[in-house]
Amino acid sequence: MKAHVGDRLVMEAIHVGEPRRVGVITELRHTDGTPPYMVRWLDTGRESMVFPGSESHVEPPHAPHRR
Structure with missing residues (x-):
């Protein structure tokens, strides 16, 4: 993933029953665009480091x- x-x-x-989460990538930790990413979540406005699965x-x- 890049x-x-x-x-x-x-x-x-x-x-089952969990919502999908959508966030905006605010910072890359690697210059090649690979994870982890700093993400600002649209549902809470909080920012966290994410290692996407x-x-x-x-x-x-x-x-x-897409919804």
């Missing part, structure tokens, strides 16, 4: 947001 600052990180729910994908900022 990303750029401003891309969206989408983490699909892995348990297989349930995650990156969307460019101009892509239509």
